Amino acid sequence: MGAFTLYPALDIRGGRVVRLAQGDYARETQYGDDPLPRAQAFADAGARWMHLVDLDAAKAGGYTLAPLLAGIARDTGLRVQTGGGVRGRDDVARILDAGAARVVVGSLAVREPETVIAWLAEFGGERITVALDTRQDEAGVWQLPVHGWTENAGASLDALLPRYVGAGLRHLLCTDIARDGMLSGPNLDLYAHLRALAPGVAVQASGGVRDAADVRDAREAGCAGAVLGRALLEGRLQLADALAVEDVPAAEKAPC
Numbered sequence: 001m002g003a004f005t006l007y008p009a010l011d012i013r014g015g016r017v018v019r020l021a022q023g024d025y026a027r028e029t030q031y032g033d034d035p036l037p038r039a040q041a042f043a044d045a046g047a048r049w050m051h052l053v054d055l056d057a058a059k060a061g062g063y064t065l066a067p068l069l070a071g072i073a074r075d076t077g078l079r080v081q082t083g084g085g086v087r088g089r090d091d092v093a094r095i096l097d098a099g100a101a102r103v104v105v106g107s108l109a110v111r112e113p114e115t116v117i118a119w120l121a122e123f124g125g126e127r128i129t130v131a132l133d134t135r136q137d138e139a140g141v142w143q144l145p146v147h148g149w150t151e152n153a154g155a156s157l158d159a160l161l162p163r164y165v166g167a168g169l170r171h172l173l174c175t176d177i178a179r180d181g182m183l184s185g186p187n188l189d190l191y192a193h194l195r196a197l198a199p200g201v202a203v204q205a206s207g208g209v210r211d212a213a214d215v216r217d218a219r220e221a222g223c224a225g226a227v228l229g230r231a232l233l234e235g236r237l238q239l240a241d242a243l244a245v246e247d248v249p250a251a252e253k254a255p256c
Contacts, residue, residue: 057085073099179208
């Protein structure tokens with residue numbers, strides 16, 4: 001098993017740190033208008049990476065967080081993976097130029113996979129994180145909603161992911177939408193499924209993490225990392241406790 005990385009997350013809407021319940025823009029909780037100090041606190045606690053999401057752009061397009069991203073990269077030393085509203089090659093280049101270590105591509109990765117596959121070839125697998133956020137339908141199929149999780153693209157996880165694996169995908173962020181912001185624990189069955197579907201891809205667990213035990217479970221399930229959201233913002237999980245899991249030897253299992 002390779003290294004395990006935690007990604008404390010900040011979702012930004014209208015300049016404020018917020019969380020949405022199950023991706024629903026009408027079910028927003030606000031946590032203040034201080035994203036840069038919060039990022040600095042992540043770094044002070046020992047984090048190496050963070051996850052930054054532009055929720056306004058995820059819905060309307062046009063990444064808006066370049067100034068914040070540049071400040072975080074400049075002032076905190078954190079490596080940042082970030083996305084929201086990535087619609088074209090110039091968006092990717094601009095976000096990388098602003099200081100991102102990786103650009104997260106979500107809706108477009110579902111709607112236009114050939115475009116994103118070309119970006120993997122151009123920018124390299126270490127600079128692109130494909131986000132395939134998923135919701136299981138009544139038939140048990142993992143569907144891939146897009147446009148801020150508000151539209152059904154008609155694509156399935158099982159059909160699309162192998163195309164990316166064959167194109168050299170290195171980093172996959174997969175959120176179980178039903179668990180996002182719900183503090184119900186990560187969907188370990190989903191990540192076991194991904195381990196079989198995409199062996200060798202570094203999968204980041206996202207959605208539902210409540211405590212250090214959930215972080216440990218994700219690591220022992222073979223995931224390469226986990227995104228920490230609501231539990232961290234509400235103080236239910238201390239970042240130092242979660243980071244300790246990064247350094248604890250995990251059971252020897254095949255990586256996600």
